[in-house]
Amino acid sequence: MTTLRFTADLWRWEAQTGWFFVTVGPEASARIREVPRAPRGFGSVRVRATVGATSWTTSVFPDAQRGAYVLPVKQAVRRAEGLGEGDPAQVVLEVLE
Structure with a gap:
C-alpha cells in the first residue's frame, strides 16, 4: 500500500462553490500514477484520507x-x-487500489 504525506492549502472549486479540495503535490501525484490499477470513472483513484484527526474513504x-x-x-x-478556504491541511493518503 502506498502512503503519502503532504501539506496543501484548501481551495474552493469555482464552478461549484460548495466544493473544497486540496491539491496533491507533484511528487505524490507521480507516485499515485505509478501504482498499476484498473481504469475507473474520471480517472479516479480510491484512497483513505486523513486530515488532522479525521479519516474517511474517498x-x-x-x-x-x-x-x-x-x-x-x-x-x-x-x-x-476547523479548516477554511486557504488554510493549510496536513494530509495522509493511503492508496487503496
Missing part, C-alpha cells in the same frame, strides 16, 4: 489544469478540523 481525481490529483474535503471534515 477518491482523488486528476486535474489537468493543475497537472496533479485533487482531494475533495467534505464539510464534515472541514468543520471537525
Whole structure:
C-alpha cells in the first residue's frame, strides 16, 4: 500500500462553490500514477484520507489544469478540523487500489 504525506492549502472549486479540495503535490501525484490499477470513472483513484484527526474513504481525481490529483474535503471534515478556504491541511493518503 502506498502512503503519502503532504501539506496543501484548501481551495474552493469555482464552478461549484460548495466544493473544497486540496491539491496533491507533484511528487505524490507521480507516485499515485505509478501504482498499476484498473481504469475507473474520471480517472479516479480510491484512497483513505486523513486530515488532522479525521479519516474517511474517498477518491482523488486528476486535474489537468493543475497537472496533479485533487482531494475533495467534505464539510464534515472541514468543520471537525476547523479548516477554511486557504488554510493549510496536513494530509495522509493511503492508496487503496
